[in-house]
Structures are given as C-alpha cells and as structure tokens.
Amino acid sequence: MSTQLALAGVTKNFGGVAALSDVSFDVQAGEILGLIGPNGAGKTTLLNCISGVYRLDAGTITLADQELQGRPAFQIARLGIGRTFQVVKPFPSMTVRQNAAMGAMFGREGKRTPPKQAMEEADAVLADIGLGKRADVLVTSLTIPERKRLEVARALAMRPIVLLLDEVMAGLTPNEVDEALEVIREVNGRGVTIVLIEHVMRVVVGVCQRAVVLHQGRVLVQGATAEVLEDDRVIEAYLGERYAKAHRRG
Amino acid sequence: MSERAGLIRRVLLGVAAAILTVVMVMPLTSTETAQSWGLPLMTDKLWFRVATTVAMFVVLSSAWNIIGGMTGYAAFGNVAFFGVGAYSTAFLVANLHVPFAIALLAAPGVAALFAIAIGLPLLRLRGHYFAIATLGVSVAVAEVVNNVEPLGGSNGIFLPIVRSDLLFFYLMAATAILAVAVSWLVLRTRFGYGLLAIRENEEAAAVIGINTTFYKVSAFALAAALTGLAGGVFAQWNVFINAENVFPVDYNVQMILMAVLGGSGTALGPVIGAVTLEALIQAFASGGEFAVWSQVGLGILLATTVIFVPRGILDFFGGQSRLTVQYLRNSLRRTGV
C-alpha cells in the first residue's frame, strides 16, 4: 500500500491555546482510518486543517505529492479532499438534487461541469446513497439522518480521493448505523480513501482497519483498530485514570 | 415547481412581455396615433421622465440583487457605483470632449474597477460590518467628489445638452433589459449556483471547491458595472450632476426595498418591486405637506413588507403561497420572539 495523505508536525494554536501539537500520521491509499479521542481532543480541528478551513501554524499535509498547507479551501477541495461537517451545512434554499450537484459542479480539478450535467451526476450519487426518491424535495424537509446522508452525497459528487467524515453516525438508530456502514464500505470499495471521526465504537471496530487516537491535541496511539482500543492509555484518556486502573485489574 | 405554478408563471411572463412591448413601442407612435388611442400621456414630458426613472430603478435593484439577493452580502452603498459611473461619463464628455457613446462605455468599466478595489478588502467582512463599510464608502466617495476641483467640486459638472426624451428612455430601458437578462442568465449558470451557495453557507461553499473570494468580487463588480452604466446614462440625461444628485443615500435603501418587496434572489422580483414602488413614489410625488405624508407612508410600507411579506410579492405568483391570514401569521412567527 502507498501513502495517500501524510500529516507531519501539524500544529494549530488558537490565541495561545494549543489545539493541535505536532500531529503526524499517514493515511494509506484505499484504507478506512478512524480518528478517535475524547471531546475536545482536536479531531474536528484537524479535519478543518486538512480541508483548509483553518490555516496551519506549523507542519505539512501532503496529498499524494501535492502539499496542501497554505492553500485555500476551494483548491484543496479540487485536489481531491471531500468532507462533511459534524453540524450539517446544506444549502437550505436548494433541492436535494441541487445540493448534491454542487459538489459535481465545483469540486473537480480543471473541469467545469455545467449545471445540467451536474444534476444528472447528482441523481446517480443520490441513488447510490439511498436518497434517490427525495431528489426533488427542498433540503429543509429532510430528516436529520437524511441530511447527514446528503452531506456525504455532496462530498461524493466531487469524486474525492480522500473523504473526511465528521461524525456522520451520531444520533442514528442502530438500524440506520448499519445502513450507513454499508454505504461507507461501498464507497471505500470503489477506491475512495476514508478518514472518519466517530464516537460510536461499533462503527470504528466495524469498518476501520486502523485508528489514530487524539488526546489534548496530540497523537496518543495509532495502529490496528483492535489493538488501539485495548490500549490502556486510550481507555484512560476516555474514561479517566481510576476506571483504567480498575480495567487493568479486572 | 408544480405544473400549475409553471403555467401561471408562463402566463405572467407573457403578460409582462406584452405590456413591456406596448410600453416600449408607444413612445414611437405619433401624437395623433397616441391620442386616437386615448393615450394623451404618451408624448408628455412627464411620462418620459417617470418611465425612464422606473427603468433606472429596475437597473439599480436588479444589480443590487446580484450581490445582495443572490450572494447574500447586504451592500448598503451601491449608490457609490451609480455616482462613479455618472462622474466617469460626465468627466469624459464635459472635460475631455469624448463623444457620449464612448464615454458611456467607460461608466461600467470604472465602476467595476472601483468595486474590485473596495471589494477585495470589504468582502472579507460579514453581516453588519459589510453593510456599514459599504455605506461608509458611498458617503465618503460623495464627499471626496464634492471636494475635488477637476470634477467640478461642489459646483458639479454640466454636460452639453442632448434634447431627446426618446433616446434616454430607450437607453435606460435597454440597460434595464440588460440587467434583467444578466440576472436571469446568472441564475442559470454555474456562476449563479456558486453565488447562491455562498449566500446559503460560505464555509460549505469553500470546501466543495468554490473560489469564494473570486465569486464574491465578481458578483460585486457585475452589480457595480450595471449600476455604473445606469449612472452614465443618468449623467447625460440629467445634463447636470453633482455629489448630491448622483450619490443620494436614499437610493441605497430604495433599491434594496424594491428587490425585497418584489422577491430578492430572483430575476423578476426586483423588476416587480421597482415598478410597483417607483410608480407609488411618483404617484405621490408632489411638494409640501403631502410629500412628507408620502414619506411616512413609505416608511410604513417598508415596515409592513419586512414583517408580513418577507419573501416578496413574487412569492404569491409562483402558485406556492397565497396571501392569507395564515401566511401573515406564519411570517410573524418565523422571525419574532
């Protein structure tokens, strides 16, 4: 396997508070990598750094052989990074189809997809992701799980090389989680590398080959998912020291 | 859109086109023809004045709609582009003796360049700050112009008189049609989708690959070019310009009100708003106490529009909403506390 996305020494401060310090890890081409860690660990900040919403204070982010740091968000998107937002950000006055088509219209390098063609491609993506029947409704009449799917559809329409998913499973029922897992596996099966932030451990265990644990803005542990989740330091970071000791004894 | 709504929209468009054609052709008819139709107003100077003014506001509100309605940036100083366009044309004609036809072409160019220059820093601001900064620019430009001697200072600029009500009516009407056509086109292209995305969620727009800075500045420049063109026509039409008559702060609010009243973000909304409101204003335009009362009326109209029909008149034409008590109640509930 080859490295698809490489982070080296990524550092981000907010007014003197270090949100990310010296974060380094590689994402292999074609894998699904889980990005986990307790609330406030810096997971979403890291996604914002990769997608260019924030500027790095130090470090490099490399996609294949292109350096991403310092580029504006729209260029990074066109180079092949698609993402979703934890709090979904649809375009509310547009229909579901138009929302998805936006990704196809703008998110590709060098090619200007005209609206009509983008709408057709959007229909295909929506059918794949199970929103085909809702293509003509306004996005405001979608349920929350549907909006999360639409968020994924819009990113997929960009034909990304790497897809960054920020808690797309949060708030879903177990059945909906299973469906979403199916979608993720399918997308990955088509060769899209995926980095996902997730709190639902069933999801991480279910689809991620590897996992990176962030804690207080640093990489705590990385490696194969099962090993990482058994690591004492990870349990401590999530549940506190006392619980971790009990866990070790038990 | 449902089939019925589509039909209504087509019928309305047809009616609008028919009225427009009649209005455009009528001035060409001779006095006798007009009178034989029972339309004595047609050759009246006042009629031309009103019709040209209405067309001018169609341009201003359509142009504002590109940056304010479609892109979601509440520009409150677009009158600056009107003034810059007017002064460009007037300066070339009066001081450099450039023919009007050529000088007119400079108006949109200079206005667009000016928009790019102020847009690059200002379009990084959001919300209130952008609104105020643009308002500030329009007030400041007016003041600078008022003090710069080559531009006539507080004396203004006189242009050689061109006596042709017909010419200016057609020029302004053509500019209005251009503005509406540009709006219509923008909404159907990739560019328009990009602007709407910025309005709806700028961060999401950026991460799906939209060059937000370029799009915003382009929209601002496009609005400025159209507004500047109207200013250029106005300069020659009015013969005399000064800081007061081409930078009126009132226009800033009027063009926005027209777009919102008709339905902002759509191609036809600003036209409907401009025609309705300007017709009202002209109908009530007279001196003395009556004019003051008409201003009170305008203020009340503004307030009620914003509170009760925030999506504009056009909302009722699409067949999706009807003006009912329920609609008014919902409008209140949506935005009140």
Next chain:
Amino acid sequence: MSGLVQQLVLGLLLGGVYTGIALGFGLVWGVLNIVNLTHGALVLCGAYLTWWLFSSFGIDPFLGLLPAAGVLFVIGYALQRLVINRVIRAPLLFTFLLTFGVNLVIVNLLLLIFKADFRSVTPHYAGSGLEAGGVTVPYIRLAALSISLLLAVGLAAVLNRTRVGAAIQAVAADREAAQLVGVDLAHTYALTFAIGAACAGVAGGLISMIQSITPGSSGQYTLTAFVVVILGGLGRVSATVVGGLIFGLVEIFAQSNSHIGAGYSNAIAFGLMVIVVSIRPRGLMGRLSGTAPGV
C-alpha cells in the same frame, strides 16, 4: 501650543457628545444584534422634547434631560416590543429595512410637528465658559462631556450590578441558554432597547444645547453612532467611550487642518472606520462576538 491644547480640549468635548450618541446604539447592537437605524430619530426626539420644554415652559435644558430619558424609555420599550421584535430573528437585511422604515416615519412626523426650521436651546449661561492660559472651555460642552461619562458609568453599573443587567448580559451571551434559566426574552430585549432609547434621549437633549437641530439630522446621528461603536468596538461600554473621544479628536484636528478642511469630515470618519474594520474587525478594544457586554 495653546492652539493645540485648545483643539485637544474641543476634540474631547465633542467626543463626549459623540459618546452620548453612541452609548445606546452600541448597547442595542451588542445585545439584540441589530443595527438600529431609528437611533438618530430617537436622539432627535430627545432633542425636540428638551427644546419644547425649554421654549414653552422655560424648563432648564439640563433638568429637561430627565423627562427626555423617561419618555424615550417608554417609546423605546413599545417600539421594540410591538414592532422590532417581529423580525428579531430575521436576517440582518430585514432589521435594517424595518428600522430604516420606522426612522422615516418618526423623522417625517417630527417634520410635520416642528417643521424643517433649525431650532436651538439657548439658556442664559450659553456662551460662557472657563478660561485658562488662552484655552477656552465652554461650560455647556463641559457639562455635556461630564453627563455622557456619567451616563456611561451608570450604564456599566446597571449592566454589572443589577438583576436586569445580568439578564441583559445573559441574553447577549446566549439567547437560548438565557431562556432556559428563565429570562423573559421579549421583555429583556424591549428593556435593553428602552435603555438604549433613554440614552439617545439624553444625548439628544445635550445636542439641542450645542448645535441647532432639524429633523434632517437623524441620519447623521446614526452614522456618528456607527462610527463610534466600530472604532471602539462592540460589547463594552468603555470601548464606546474610547471610540467617541477618538472620533471627536480626529474630527476637530481634521477640521482645523488647512489642507484637509471641514469638507472631508465624513470621508475621514468613514475612511478611519473602514481601515479599523478591515484590520481589526472587532474594533480597537471590542470583545469577540458572542460575549456579553460589560465594562
């Protein structure tokens, strides 16, 4: 030398009036998140009220400030509760348009009542002042500066020391959270607006003693308030004071400069404002958005 000191003094005195104009405007903007274009009209109401009490009943204009504040408080409460609250959650464009419309109504009603003539309040002590080392300090302007500063201190005290102030700060910081702990949102908004209007009323009373007043000046007062609040920054009473004083100084020095002259005062004000906003959007000492107002 004394010329420079004189300008410094005049600038600070003018800045005092500007601070008074901007206090209520900044409070309403910071808490309700609306740019209140009726502010200038409310200032005018205060000015005309003071003028009317003085010219019809001979009431001393400084004494007239109290009824001006009281009447404007009531007008402000009603205006917010009955009209502006209707669009408080709408996009900013709508609050802009609504308040502009209300401004138009008030200004034109004032025009019908008081006509377009310039009016001024001239008590017997107008024109007298303190003189020291070639520097003149007009009494009325000195009093105006003092009252503006007192108003600022009073406003800060209300915000920081009272139950109402706590509610206002809570609403400014987080509307939903404030409601959860039992703050009556509509009432608090209306109270905030009423306090802002009362400040405008006092400022109007002060202006009536310093300049001539006419209904057409409404827009000018609102623009002044804008510039002051932006220069200082949103969300702090002290920032408004700093912004007001700076604006006063800049204007006086610009006017006395023979190269620039009085013709450019608006351009300078807005130029300064645009520069400040572009470089430091939260003003010279404003807080980050979403934080409560304070001292």
